[in-house]
Amino acid sequence: MSGWSDDTIWWAVYPLGFLGASTRPADGRRPLEHRLPALEGWLDYLLSIGCNGLALGPIFESVSHGYDTLDHFRVDPRLGDEDDLAHLVAACHERGIRVALDGVFNHVSAAHPALLAALSGGPGSPTADMFHIDWSTNPPTRLNFEGSDDLVRLNHDSPAVRELVTRVMNHWLEFGVDAWRLDAAYAVPPSFWAPVLAEVRASHPRAFVWGEVIHGDYARIVADSTMDSLTEYELWKAIWSSLAAENFYELDWTLARHNGFVEDFVPMTFLGNHDTTRIASRVGDAKAVLAAVVLLTVGGIPSIYYGDEQGFHGVKYDRPWGDDEVRPAMPAGPGELSGLGAGMLRRHQQLISIRRRNPWLVRARTTVTQLANDHLVYEAYDPADAARRLYVSLSVGARAKAHVADAAGGLFAFEG
Structure with a gap:
């Protein structure tokens, strides 16, 4: 794992939505x-939260939502061009902000030129083996992704696909980005990634790569794929x-599992992303603070989805364009944000400040010391130095409460 990633807290942005593109x-x-x-006007705001990484959702030319790629080597014209991206990356690096891109390498648009060439040229055409085609x-039947006729799966047994993915990753790392998120990595055989990442790391040994994995044997997937995290x-x-x-x-049981994961790799932890209902919509504003307490006091590399630090609400629906609420446009600059989110922002800043003062938290283990339906107390500690500890108390019920302390006394208190 790249050493710099341990110190990174990501602010995750879905650019098409954030910037108001159709x-x-x-x-x-x-x-x-x-x-x-x-986006450059938001970089100082990113730093003010306490983050130092900008994780961009899809920015390559696509048909609609960004995950139906047409050209991995071209910035989506709805967002700008390569000069715009270069300027953004430079502005981030001037501020010490790392930049991650979203690599959609499991599938492409049904209108992708290589697919159209294969369908028109037949099974002997140069790009035919890049796709699963009957x-x-x-007409010939394509293997689509998760039932969507707009998304066609790549054939990860194809040398041409391996070469394409390697070339894309290296191209944008040479351009100046620092990291990759591998979209839908759960749908790609882990064995595909190992040779690709070996070639990428040969040229870019400090690149950080994590995969989107929803379920499965996390430690085995990391080991077999050689991804840094998931x-x-x-x-x-x-x-x-x-x-x-x-x-x-449930959280008590999962924290025990989480300890095991942190022993093998440092997971990417989060409360929301472009595919999920906002945490404040799921649990309410007060409990969303408790969620942030957990995120920022346990092991892992945290990611804050844009707007969660402001207490944004939004529901993901199972219908066409059901993601719109959780992918909203932001105002022209942070100065135009409503003051309604100031309290949530301040609490995120306080919790991230605690994490910054205790950098060992990235590999922290937790021990639950009190457990009831409505009450949880745990200790987060440094396995390399057991004297480094935080004491975390969470309560729900009539009022949501949270308290974080170290040996010297209280660090954070909340009652909603």
Whole structure:
């Protein structure tokens, strides 16, 4: 794992939504719109939260929502061009902010040029083996991703796919980015990633790579794929469902599992992302503070999804464009944010400050010392130095309460 990643707290942004671009399909090529420069006005705000990493959602040319890629080597014209991205990356690096890109390498748009060339050229065409295509049907049948006719899966047994993914990752690392998130890594055989990442690291040994993995044998996936980390959905689910149900037993069980993960790798931890209902919508504003307490006092590399630090609400629906609420446009600059989120922002700043003063938390283990349906107390400690400890108390019920202390006394207190 790259040493710098231990000190990184990511602010995750879905650029098309954040910058107000349309995510609906359009007829023909889109006009160039220089939206990316507006993100530069948010970089000092990112730092003010306590974050020092900008994890960008998809920025490559696509048909609609960004995950239906058309060209991995071109910035989406709805966002800008390569010069805009270069300026953003430089502005981040001037401030000590790392930049991650979202690599959509499991599938592409049904309109991707390589797929269209394969379908028109037949099974002997140069790009035919890049996709799973049943040529015995008329018309040929493509293997789509999760039932979507707009997303066509790549064939990860194809040398051409391996070469493409390696080339894309190296291209943008040479461009100046620092890290990659591998979208839908749970759907790609872990054995695919190992040779790809070996080639990438040969040229970019400090690059940090994590995969989107929802479930499975996390430690085995990390070992077989050689990814540095992956998204710990188990902890995400246990945090919100324990708070929503006011039953801390699930979180207690998951924290024990989490200890095991941290022994093998440092998980990417989060409370929300572009695919999930906002934490404040799931559990309410007061309990969302308790969720942030857990996120920022246990082991892992935390990620804050843009707006969660302001207490944004938004529900993900199972319907077309059901993600719109959780991928909102932001105002022109942080000075235009409503003051309603100031309290949540301040609590995030306080908790991240505690984490900054205790950098060992990235590999912390936890021991639960008190457990009831509505009450949980745990100690987070440094396995390399047991004297380094935080004491965390959470209560739900009539009022949500949280308290964080070290040996010298209280560090954070909340009652909602």
